[in-house]
Amino acid sequence: MNNDQPAISIADTVAKGLRRRRAAEIRLRIYGIAAISFVLMALVVLLGSIVSKGISAFQQTHIAVLVNFDREKIDPAGSGKIEDLRRGDYDGIARNSMRAAFPGVSGRRNRRALGKMISSGAGDQLREMVMANPNLIGTRQRVWLLASDEIDMLNKGYARRKPDGSATKVSRRQVAWYDALVVKGAVERHLNWRFLTGGDSREPEQAGVWAAVVGSALTMIITLMLAFPLGVAAAIYLQEFAPKNRWTDIIEVNINNLAAVPSIVFGLLGLTVILGFFGLPRSTPLVGGIVLALMTLPTVIIASRAALMSVPPSIREAARGLGASSSQVVFHHVLPLAMPGIMTGTIIGMARALGETAPLLMIGMVAFIVDVPSKFEDAATVLPVQIYLWADSPERGFVEKTAAATMILLVFLLAMNAAAILLRKKFERKW
Amino acid sequence: MSSSLTLLVIAGLTALAFYLGRSRALSISHDLPARLHSLPRYYGYFVALWCGVPTLVLLMIWLVVQPIIVDGMVIGSLPAAQQQLPSDRLGLLLNDIHNIARGDAASARTPMLIAAAERYNSLLDLGNWLMACCALALAGAGLILSRNKVAPGLRARNTVERALTGVLILASLLAVLTTLGVVASLFFESLRFFEKVPFWDFLFGTEWSPQTALRDDQVGQSGSFGAIPIFAGTLLITSIAMAVAVPTGLFAAIYLSEFAKPKTRATIKPIMEILAGVPTVVYGFFAALTVAPLIRDAGVSLGLSVASESALAAGVVMGVMIIPFISSLSDDVIRAVPQSLREGAYGLGATKAETVRSVVIPAALPGIVGAVLLAVSRAIGETMIVVMAAGLAANLTANPFEAVTTVTVQIVTLLVGDQEFDSAKTLAAFALGLVLFCITLCLNIIALKFVQKYREKYE
Numbered sequence: 001m002n003n004d005q006p007a008i009s010i011a012d013t014v015a016k017g018l019r020r021r022r023a024a025e026i027r028l029r030i031y032g033i034a035a036i037s038f039v040l041m042a043l044v045v046l047l048g049s050i051v052s053k054g055i056s057a058f059q060q061t062h063i064a065v066l067v068n069f070d071r072e073k074i075d076p077a078g079s080g081k082i083e084d085l086r087r088g089d090y091d092g093i094a095r096n097s098m099r100a101a102f103p104g105v106s107g108r109r110n111r112r113a114l115g116k117m118i119s120s121g122a123g124d125q126l127r128e129m130v131m132a133n134p135n136l137i138g139t140r141q142r143v144w145l146l147a148s149d150e151i152d153m154l155n156k157g158y159a160r161r162k163p164d165g166s167a168t169k170v171s172r173r174q175v176a177w178y179d180a181l182v183v184k185g186a187v188e189r190h191l192n193w194r195f196l197t198g199g200d201s202r203e204p205e206q207a208g209v210w211a212a213v214v215g216s217a218l219t220m221i222i223t224l225m226l227a228f229p230l231g232v233a234a235a236i237y238l239q240e241f242a243p244k245n246r247w248t249d250i251i252e253v254n255i256n257n258l259a260a261v262p263s264i265v266f267g268l269l270g271l272t273v274i275l276g277f278f279g280l281p282r283s284t285p286l287v288g289g290i291v292l293a294l295m296t297l298p299t300v301i302i303a304s305r306a307a308l309m310s311v312p313p314s315i316r317e318a319a320r321g322l323g324a325s326s327s328q329v330v331f332h333h334v335l336p337l338a339m340p341g342i343m344t345g346t347i348i349g350m351a352r353a354l355g356e357t358a359p360l361l362m363i364g365m366v367a368f369i370v371d372v373p374s375k376f377e378d379a380a381t382v383l384p385v386q387i388y389l390w391a392d393s394p395e396r397g398f399v400e401k402t403a404a405a406t407m408i409l410l411v412f413l414l415a416m417n418a419a420a421i422l423l424r425k426k427f428e429r430k431w
Numbered sequence: 432m433s434s435s436l437t438l439l440v441i442a443g444l445t446a447l448a449f450y451l452g453r454s455r456a457l458s459i460s461h462d463l464p465a466r467l468h469s470l471p472r473y474y475g476y477f478v479a480l481w482c483g484v485p486t487l488v489l490l491m492i493w494l495v496v497q498p499i500i501v502d503g504m505v506i507g508s509l510p511a512a513q514q515q516l517p518s519d520r521l522g523l524l525l526n527d528i529h530n531i532a533r534g535d536a537a538s539a540r541t542p543m544l545i546a547a548a549e550r551y552n553s554l555l556d557l558g559n560w561l562m563a564c565c566a567l568a569l570a571g572a573g574l575i576l577s578r579n580k581v582a583p584g585l586r587a588r589n590t591v592e593r594a595l596t597g598v599l600i601l602a603s604l605l606a607v608l609t610t611l612g613v614v615a616s617l618f619f620e621s622l623r624f625f626e627k628v629p630f631w632d633f634l635f636g637t638e639w640s641p642q643t644a645l646r647d648d649q650v651g652q653s654g655s656f657g658a659i660p661i662f663a664g665t666l667l668i669t670s671i672a673m674a675v676a677v678p679t680g681l682f683a684a685i686y687l688s689e690f691a692k693p694k695t696r697a698t699i700k701p702i703m704e705i706l707a708g709v710p711t712v713v714y715g716f717f718a719a720l721t722v723a724p725l726i727r728d729a730g731v732s733l734g735l736s737v738a739s740e741s742a743l744a745a746g747v748v749m750g751v752m753i754i755p756f757i758s759s760l761s762d763d764v765i766r767a768v769p770q771s772l773r774e775g776a777y778g779l780g781a782t783k784a785e786t787v788r789s790v791v792i793p794a795a796l797p798g799i800v801g802a803v804l805l806a807v808s809r810a811i812g813e814t815m816i817v818v819m820a821a822g823l824a825a826n827l828t829a830n831p832f833e834a835v836t837t838v839t840v841q842i843v844t845l846l847v848g849d850q851e852f853d854s855a856k857t858l859a860a861f862a863l864g865l866v867l868f869c870i871t872l873c874l875n876i877i878a879l880k881f882v883q884k885y886r887e888k889y890e
Contacts, residue, residue, distance in 0.1 A: 025784040032686020035679040042751045043706050049721045233602035255606045260875040262812020264839055268864045272616035294609050327592045355710025358814035361847050384712040391716045406713050
């Protein structure tokens with residue numbers, strides 16, 4: 001009796017099969033880990049590239065020069081009145097102080113090249129100083145003037161130095177002057193307040209995000225004021241009061257589909273209906289807020305319905321047992337208990353609206369706007385649109401500004417999402 | 432009186448109405464509120480409603496009708512020659528009058544226009560005063576009449592609750608109105624487009640160059656509006672995005688729901704959701720600035736010619752954006768597969784991988800298909816990544832290294848900047864928008880059907 005032979009071969013087959021099956025198991029795990037690593041890597045590269053590009057924008061290169069606050073140039077009439085002081089030739093003073101730093105430079109072209117090393121906003125900087133303190137007139141002060149975008153790029157190492165002594169967008173002479181200033185300790189990077197507190201500019205070194213941040217805030221106020229009450233009201237009706245019939249079915253399907261309509265379509269709606277039909281003013285936070293509210297509404301409704309649904313029926317029955325009417329049940333008992341969930345959904349919807357760009361392009365929020373908006377009807381831009389506009393600008397200096405504005409936007413979004421998570425953690429209830 | 436001040440006064444009156452109504456109810460009950468049908472505050476709400484709501488309705492109607500009447504009166508006061516102008520010229524004239532009246536710059540400043548602007552301003556002033564008086568009278572009448580109606584037997588709570596339900600119904604109808612607005616605006620603008628460009632030429636034409644000239648005698652003044660290259664470009668970029676997102680998202684979801692320890696899962700999932708929260712404009716910037724040069728350099732070093740705005744760069748980044756969308760949706764459906772199915776498979780000796788492959792995935796398939804369809808619909812409608820990283824030229828190509836354009840890119844480029852509302856160029860954007868809306872709507876409906884079927888099966 002020799003039955004061992006086939007038994008061994010079965011064991012062999014099984015062992016082989018097991019190896020194969022275990023390999024398949026490991027393969028699947030590896031695919032999964034690879035997929036997750038890819039996602040994590042993408043996240044790290046995305047955030048890393050933005051932070052590494054944007055961090056330098058929070059500092060701006062300044063050049064120290066001895067400025068002669070020449071009375072002749074500031075106030076030739078000698079009136080001493082603020083309006084006359086405002087009209088002084090501060091650009092000329094800034095240029096002159098650069099020339100004074102390099103007395104050997106002659107010739108118009110060289111002088112112009114020298115003047116181009118400081119920003120065209122340096123004159124405004126001096127004007128502000130004089131406005132704040134008119135006693136400066138007639139004195140000589142060492143002032144840190146804002147350097148031009150090209151010098152800033154050279155200082156931050158983005159402009160490549162070429163073998164012939166020049167660098168990208170900076171001539172050989174300018175590089176030599178720059179190096180001389182560096183040796184004298186007259187080039188420093190200072191915190192870029194202008195970026196955090198100013199409006200947009202054509203010059204990268206003078207551009208700021210504050211106008212866009214305020215525009216975003218105004219737009220979000222309108223969005224919140226519309227989307228939150230309307231969304232919650234719609235959710236209450238659909239979840240608590242609506243009879244189950246074809247109409248409410250249609251509304252429900254409608255809301256689900258509206259949540260997945262591409263955002264740009266809401267921009268087209270805003271363009272034809274809100275701007276065209278109702279004639280509201282273009283490029284304003286008012287219109288932007290309305291468009292984003294229509295876009296956010298389905299999100300708020302769906303989240304609010306889920307929150308209302310999670311309140312157990314026993315609460316409703318108890319309230320009813322004490323004689324509350326239907327609306328008293330909802331408004332006094334169910335709604336307060338559902339509120340944390342509703343708020344979480346609203347914050348997430350608002351975070352989406354804050355990052356939204358495409359529909360706002362349609363309603364003209366892409367205009368170049370320097371002034372900080374103060375009303376809902378002022379022309380304004382918002383943070384994501386500002387990012388889009390700067391990303392489209394050809395100047396090298398706008399790359400770091402774009403990345404820095406992105407960092408600011410991400411910080412806001414992160415804060416909102418963190419608030420939503422905290423809210424959920426704090427008020428989450430297991431019934 | 433300005434309309435905002437009027438509104439403020441009405442709000443104040445409404446608040447007053449609430450207190451008057453409530454105190455009236457308290458006084459007629461002789462401090463025995465139990466004699467009233469409703470709680471005292473409902474009488475307050477009752478009076479406030481009658482005071483505020485009709486007035487607000489009046490204000491809204493007034494604000495819509497007043498400009499039309501004032502414009503008509505201003506035009507009526509213009510010299511006869513101006514009144515005979517065709518309607519579009521008259522509109523421009525009216526626009527100038529409005530601008531002068533507001534103190535803004537106008538294209539022309541003739542004495543006639545300035546006089547008209549003054550007349551416009553005085554009429555507007557008169558209208559606003561009239562509106563304020565009517566509104567206050569109506570609010571006062573509502574207050575007094577409804578306050579007099581307050582009686583112990585008045586069913587104030589029922590009235591208030593009915594009004595409240597009305598408000599709730601109106602709010603939920605807004606979503607329907609939005610959809611109707613979207614459909615109507617896209618449809619009517621598209622109809623105007625198809626009057627200029629035949630429908631079939633648009634849908635099946637293979638050449639897209641929407642540049643229409645300013646003057647009629649310029650060369651190439653009639654643009655061609657064949658949308659096939661745009662659809663092909665959209666399809667190409669969407670396919671690349673799906674090729675990245677579907678396997679990655681699916682494998683990540685399988686790993687997280689079937690293999691990962693709860694702790695790993697609890698850390699990885701929120702991190703992946705960060706990716707979903709990043710605004711698309713940031714992805715666009717990333718694609719244009721980091722990924723596109725990377726792909727181009729890699730292509731050049733391999734000896735390929737890669738456009739700097741290649742479809743590949745936009746597609747890959749879009750895929751990365753969509754991964755969390757697919758993975759979280761499929762994670763949900765995979766976890767919804769009943770545990771008993773898995774245990775049955777284990778009982779028959781299947782390994783985890785075999786269970787996943789031959790039990791869990793087939794069971795979850797409808798849900799996964801729904802998730803993928805939703806993701807496709809998002810990829811097609813995604814705008815900023817392609818606007819910033821894909822090209823503008825409509826090439827009909829399947830080569831991912833070339834620049835292609837998409838529906839959303841064309842909508843943005845056609846509509847951003849100077850617009851003339853009746854040129855075929857601007858109207859084309861609405862026709863593209865209609866196509867985009869229809870396709871995404873169909874995808875969504877099919878996807879939701881799939882998901883619903885799946886839910887019915889296991890829940």
